[in-house]
Amino acid sequence: MRKLLLSSVLRFVEAVVLIAASYFLVTRMNFSYLFVGNVLLLIGGALLFEALFIFLLVFIEKWREKKRAVLGRIRATFIVIFVADTMIRLTGVMNIYSENADGNYFSLAQQEKLDSWYWVHTPNTHVTNKRKEFLFDREVNSIGLSEKEIQEEKGDKFRIMAIGDSFTEGVGLSYKESWVKQMEKRWKHYNVQTINAGIGGSDPIYEFALYRDKLRHFKPDVLVLTINSSDITDVSSRGGFERFHADGTAGKESPKWEWIYASNHFFRMILHRLFDYDTNLVKGTKSDESMQTAVNHIKEAISKFQQLSAKEGTEFLVVLQPAIQNFKNGKYSPFFGQTELGSYLKSQKINYLDVSNTFEKKGTSVGNYYYPLDTHFNKKGYALFGNAIYEKVEKMGVLK
Incomplete structure (x- = not known):
């Protein structure tokens, strides 16, 4: 014994x-x-x-x-x-996005706990990330945007601000090649200044808080908000405006067992397939009920953007953007809530553009507009996306 x-x-x-x-x-x-x-x-x-x-x-x-x-x-x-x-x-069936993009595990759960209400880069830093298909390299300004320092006084410039996630930030191309900066180049004769307020991983809830508290005093003449399928899943995981805490922090703590999830892919499969966890390690976010709640939160954010823009005389445009995952054999299937968001924007008389039709016209060659592994737009994709927005703003007749 x-x-x-x-x-x-x-x-x-x-x-x-x-x-x-x-x-x-x-x-x-x-x-x-x-x-x-x-x-x-x-x-x-x-x-x-x-x-x-x-x-x-x-x-x-x-x-x-x-x-x-x-x-x-x-x-x-x-x-x-x-x-x-x-x-x-x-x-690689259980790889998370960062493992497919650059071969490294990046904690999606740990990044969710913020020491402020703002989803931004660390201010006044240089951000570089070598991925398999490209190098992401940006200088970060004092606000935390991968943008040059913004002068508060705009003078006679016509300001267009774009806010969104990594597709707005232009991940996959250089700063000057982003669709936001390419629009500025095309509108040079109008004395247009564009401000890129896109941040990888952000969503419309964080974006509204950032715009309301840090960006609106730059007085953009046009504000462009981009929304895609990742915004639905992000908000489903993070929640709506209740994510902002009274002590000035935001988000939630990552689970103590994340190190096991990171190490063991068999454990990942059990969590995802049997217990319905997402890659942010939150349970039940992919249910229709949770996704519908996320759509409602995004509609609330859009409403807040619209009210603030109308109050300050800013033209507001919402762009619904397609992801490569929504295409099959060249045919596009709307992401969860896309049709509802389009109907909502139309009913509220908010300017909006659904770019999915532009990409669907490319048929089976649509994959040529995205990076195969990373799944962001490549140079052709950003050019097509930016051109659709350029034409929409032109039709709005707001340029002076």
Whole structure:
């Protein structure tokens, strides 16, 4: 009995050391060494189950004759999990966006906890991110935008501000090649100044808070808000305006078990397929009810944008943007809520543009307008997208 108890304790200590080492490698090294962390985690997990079983043998004598067989099954189970995890890892079916884009795990859950109400880059920094298909490289201004410093007085310039996520920021191209800056170049004879207020990962709720508190005093003549399918899923996960806390922070804490999710792709599959977690590690966000709530939150944000714009004499334009995931054999299927948003904008007499028709006309060649891995627009895609907005603003007759 004493021998069994000692064996159980030794295995338990070994398990704790290995699992702690896995946790340290994954979390303290900024989600690096994930494969090594996974191996340590699985070995530690097997030892933990062995320790528990051997501890039970101290009290249940009739199980002792099955000790070798049970320990063999425990080890075989964890070997199967390791093989399954390795196969899933190699196929990439459980990869998150950043792993497909640049090969590294980026915590979507940890970025959700903000120390302010504003989803922006760290002000006055240089942001660079080497991805498989391009280099993202930007200088960040004092507000946290990948834009030059904005002078408060605009003089006789006609200001057009674009606000949205990474598709507005222009991820995939240089600052000057973004569709926002290309419009400024085309409207040079109108003395147009464009302001790119797009931030990768943002959504209309964060964008309204940023515009209301940090950007509206720049007095844009036209405000362009872009919305796509990722905004629906982001708001479904983050919630509406209740995400903003009285202490000046926003968002929610990431779950304590994220390091296991980062390390083990088999665990990811169980969470996504059986427990309905999304890649932000929030449960139930893909249900129709949750997605519909997100659409309602976005309609609320649009209403707030419209009211503020009308009050300050700013022309407001909403652009609904297609993602490559919504195309199949060249045919476009609207993202959840897209049709409803279009009807809402029309009923509220808000200027809007649905660019999906422009891309659907490209038929089966539409994939040539997106990066295959990253799925952002490529140069052709941004040019097509920007040209549609350019023509819409021209038709609005607001340029002076």
